[in-house]
Amino acid sequence: MPFCRTLASLLLSGGIAFASAAHAAGITVHDARNRDVTVADFARTVSIGGAITEILYALGLESRLVGVDTTSLYPAAALHDKPNVGYMRQISAEGVLGLNPTLILAIQGSGPRETMDILETAKVPLVLVPETFSEDGLIAKIKLVGHAMGVDARAECLSAAVGADLAQLRALRAKVTKPVRVMFVMSLQNGRAMVAGHKTAADEIIQLAGAANAVDDYDGYKIIGDEAIVAAKPDVVLSIERGKESLQADAVYTHPGFALTPVAANKSFITMDGLYLLGFGPRTAAAARDLSVKLYPALAAGGAFTSALSTANCRQ
Numbered sequence: 001m002p003f004c005r006t007l008a009s010l011l012l013s014g015g016i017a018f019a020s021a022a023h024a025a026g027i028t029v030h031d032a033r034n035r036d037v038t039v040a041d042f043a044r045t046v047s048i049g050g051a052i053t054e055i056l057y058a059l060g061l062e063s064r065l066v067g068v069d070t071t072s073l074y075p076a077a078a079l080h081d082k083p084n085v086g087y088m089r090q091i092s093a094e095g096v097l098g099l100n101p102t103l104i105l106a107i108q109g110s111g112p113r114e115t116m117d118i119l120e121t122a123k124v125p126l127v128l129v130p131e132t133f134s135e136d137g138l139i140a141k142i143k144l145v146g147h148a149m150g151v152d153a154r155a156e157c158l159s160a161a162v163g164a165d166l167a168q169l170r171a172l173r174a175k176v177t178k179p180v181r182v183m184f185v186m187s188l189q190n191g192r193a194m195v196a197g198h199k200t201a202a203d204e205i206i207q208l209a210g211a212a213n214a215v216d217d218y219d220g221y222k223i224i225g226d227e228a229i230v231a232a233k234p235d236v237v238l239s240i241e242r243g244k245e246s247l248q249a250d251a252v253y254t255h256p257g258f259a260l261t262p263v264a265a266n267k268s269f270i271t272m273d274g275l276y277l278l279g280f281g282p283r284t285a286a287a288a289r290d291l292s293v294k295l296y297p298a299l300a301a302g303g304a305f306t307s308a309l310s311t312a313n314c315r316q
Helices: 003-024 050-058 077-081 093-097 113-121 135-148 152-173 201-208 226-232 249-253 262-266 274-278 283-294 297-302
Strands: 027-030 036-039 043-050 066-067 103-107 126-129 181-189 193-194 223-224 238-241 270-274
Touching: 027 135, 036 126, 043 050, 050 066, 050 103, 050 135, 050 181, 050 274, 066 077, 066 223, 093 113, 103 113, 103 135, 113 126, 126 135, 126 226, 135 152, 152 283, 181 201, 181 226, 181 249, 201 238, 201 274, 201 283, 238 274, 249 270, 270 274, 270 283, 283 297
Parallel strands: 043 066, 043 103, 103 126, 181 238, 238 270
Antiparallel strands: 027 036, 181 193, 193 223
16 A cells, blocks of 8 residues: 555656646736736746636646636635635735736736836736737636646637537527616715726626616726716616625615616616626626526526536536
């Protein structure tokens, strides 16, 4: 028995050495900074961005993770089992580098800028993963993360499953004859609503669900007044669950602006998990489907959404 254990240990270590040697020349990744980054060792990876962490787990690479950020809420084991390097927009360079990473995968928009500058000058490859809110952008994100980790075949498997789910979603969306007008409200600050315009995750998920963004005259997030809310004529308010800071339905219905819209008249308020709804990770098609059914209950009668992601095994 001791001999068997020793042999197994030698074979395992040999396998690891072989895998490392296979990538000794390095893998080239073209990232969001329009730079080519050479990755030679991904054994100790820090993930900054919930979608990146979710992709890594879906690819069966959690053993290579030595740290994650606070947006890495799915799966729950990520934050439970891995050291926390902080919020993606308030990352500490010392906290990341203190984990002795061999690779840092960070979603575009991570910060602050000073931290990213330090990480870029450190002798650790930093891959900034593009954040493009679209079906193609989601697939590209999965493939880039998989390539950076040296598991292109697994990434193709996951991309195919997500692509199949997106195709099912397109078929469901085609049944929508009259898109409802949805306003995504991040928060109400002193009675003023911060809402999502174009080129945001909220805007894209609304469209994926077969609805129309009631805010169509600017990009990004913006605080708007009561007159703008009334003029937008939203049918539904969509928001995310943020614990004690979550927007409440009553606060929307009694708001002076929303009280004069169909939102209050029809009591149309939807809230969903933030990473699930806006993360643009592997579960995005399922999230858009869930939102679509909430917006258009009749679509639920068309049959269950059979996720290819739930049956695919892309972890090996």
